[in-house]
Amino acid sequence: MATINPIDVLLWTIRRNEKDVINLYDSLSPVMQVATGGSMLNFGYWTENTQDPIKAQENLCDYFGKLSELKTAKTLIDVGSGLSAPAIFWRNLYDNLNLYCVNINYRQLRFSSPEKNIEFINSTSTKLPFDDNFADRILALESSQHFKPFEGFISESKRILKKSGILTLALPVTLSNASIRKLGILKFTWSSEHYGVNLIKDIISNNGFKITESHLIGSQVYDPLADYYIQNRVSLKKSILKKYPAFVEKVLFKSILKMKKASEDKIIDYAILKCKL
Numbered sequence: 141m142a143t144i145n146p147i148d149v150l151l152w153t154i155r156r157n158e159k160d161v162i163n164l165y166d167s168l169s170p171v172m173q174v175a176t177g178g179s180m181l182n183f184g185y186w187t188e189n190t191q192d193p194i195k196a197q198e199n200l201c202d203y204f205g206k207l208s209e210l211k212t213a214k215t216l217i218d219v220g221s222g223l224s225a226p227a228i229f230w231r232n233l234y235d236n237l238n239l240y241c242v243n244i245n246y247r248q249l250r251f252s253s254p255e256k257n258i259e260f261i262n263s264t265s266t267k268l269p270f271d272d273n274f275a276d277r278i279l280a281l282e283s284s285q286h287f288k289p290f291e292g293f294i295s296e297s298k299r300i301l302k303k304s305g306i307l308t309l310a311l312p313v314t315l316s317n318a319s320i321r322k323l324g325i326l327k328f329t330w331s332s333e334h335y336g337v338n339l340i341k342d343i344i345s346n347n348g349f350k351i352t353e354s355h356l357i358g359s360q361v362y363d364p365l366a367d368y369y370i371q372n373r374v375s376l377k378k379s380i381l382k383k384y385p386a387f388v389e390k391v392l393f394k395s396i397l398k399m400k401k402a403s404e405d406k407i408i409d410y411a412i413l414k415c416k417l
Contacts, residue, residue, distance in 0.1 A: 220283020266292030
């Protein structure tokens with residue numbers, strides 16, 4: 141059974157520096173893997189016919205890839221690539237792509253075995269080791285909510301992208317009526333920056349990008365994911381308790397309930413942004 145000190149988790153969540161985020165993901169990412177049965181570390185995009193988290197996660201990757209026009213791209217940088225499952229998914233769909241998975245978490249990069257047309261790079265998001273005008277696409281699929289400063293990542297993306305390139309982001313955001321009180325337990329269990337959607341858009345626009353598409357899809361992300369967990373809690377709890385102490389599942393369940401309520405009350409949402417220079 142994994143040993144997790146709740147005080148450590150609390151401190152990592154409050155401070156949220158790069159080392160803290162690495163520690164959080166090393167400790168808690170396996171919970172998502174246990175709950176979903178896969179290696180994609182995203183909430184998923186739930187359509188009417190979606191039955192399980194793995195399919196929802198594949199839906200999100202597929203939607204994100206099409207929005208990013210990967211069919212016409214050659215060089216893609218996936219920043220905050222997690223366990224590299226989305227990059228492998230895109231590589232399998234678009235065989236013309238050369239992909240670079242960038243992750244500050246070296247342990248997650250080591251999880252990935254050598255892959256055709258994929259290079260794994262250990263780097264921070266705000267100092268990317270690429271030449272100017274290098275990439276056709278820069279993607280951050282549910283990762284840029286961790287980037288600090290966010291503007292540093294956007295500035296680097298502008299430097300690295302070709303003039304015809306596309307930057308696409310998918311991230312949890314807060315809405316204008318969000319507050320610490322309204323976030324409740326999410327203030328502590330939402331282990332990322334609580335960026336407001338308007339702030340994100342302003343930073344992107346102020347750095348020379350035009351947001352060509354903007355979608356808020358929280359109702360197809362948070363709500364059905366929460367419903368799935370609630371409906372399958374008995375079996376999911378059993379699987380989680382094989383590897384984690386009981387308090388982890390209890391906190392996870394309370395967070396999921398609050399996540400659904402915050403989504404329904406329009407306190408949080410999930411933003412998809414397509415940007416061009």
